[in-house]
Amino acid sequence: MILTSASPVALLLGATAAIAYAIPAAFASRLPEPAAKAALWLAWALHGALLGLGMLQPSPRFGFAPALSVTAWLVLTVYAVERQLFPQLRARWALAALGALAVLLALAFPGQPLHISASGWLPLHLALGIAAYGLFAAAVVHAALMTRAEKRLRLAEDPHSGLPLLTLERLTFRFVTAGFVLLSATLVAGVLFSEALYGRAWRWDHKAVFSLLSWFTFAALLLGRRRFGWRGRSAVRVLYAGAVLLLLAYVGSRFVLEVVFGRVV
Known part of the structure; x- marks a missing residue:
């Protein structure tokens, strides 16, 4: 693992995003709809900020885990848009779990400088x-x-x-x-x-x-x-x-x- 290569800000953003993702993933059946939706939106925003921070570094890094992280964020973006068009679309807990896993993997394996x-x-x-x-x-x-x-x-x-x-x-x-x-x-x-x-x-x-x-x-x-x-x-x-x-x-x-x-x- 290469956790030491991540900046303190990236570690804080990543950990907070993973926790926010984990809430609707672990408590999907017990959370009220507004609370689960808010947690997922917060996680999505923090995840996006983490990806943006990585791209603004002097030497951006890329590898298998960052690729999975960006992919997961894109899927969640598609889901967020589709939920506005199709409110009956239900995949929140699975996508939240995917997001948490992708964020943690990217922190653990940030890849190599581009x-x-x-x-x-x-x-x-x-x-x-x-x-x-x-x-x-x-x-x-x-x-x-x-x-x-x-x-x-x-x-x-x-x-x-x-x-x-x-x-x-x-x-x-x-x-x-x-x-x-x-x-x-x-x-x-x-x-x-x-x-x-x-x-x-x-x-x-x-x-x-x-x-x-x-x-x-x-x-x-x-x-x-x-x-x-x-x-x-x-x-x-x-x-x-x-x-x-x-x-x-x-x-x-x-x-x-x-x-x-x-x-x-």
């Missing part, structure tokens, strides 16, 4: 990749809610206890489509401008292989839905497979390098 001397476009390239992560993560959350809605229908439970199944399915594939567009842009930029961005030619490594495998998986999912009407559990399984491959592409490879091998990259 080297952007090769190109000022590198941060934009990373931002595209992380935005794709966030959109696919939001799609996975909606797919999980879709699975839960299907289960409710099979068990003949109250159909008004959450978003309608068709609405969830439509939202899921909108996030998949948007994520696929950003992932495609990220991969094209990486292949065509790798030397300018990273100071070296593009090469076949674990990140490249898993990224391309995830791209083909998501492409197959979108094509299968458009041409063959894929939906339900079959489509969700393909989505989960693509998400796992994408997670292994950057987060997985950086975790192995940073934590398992302890390499500075």
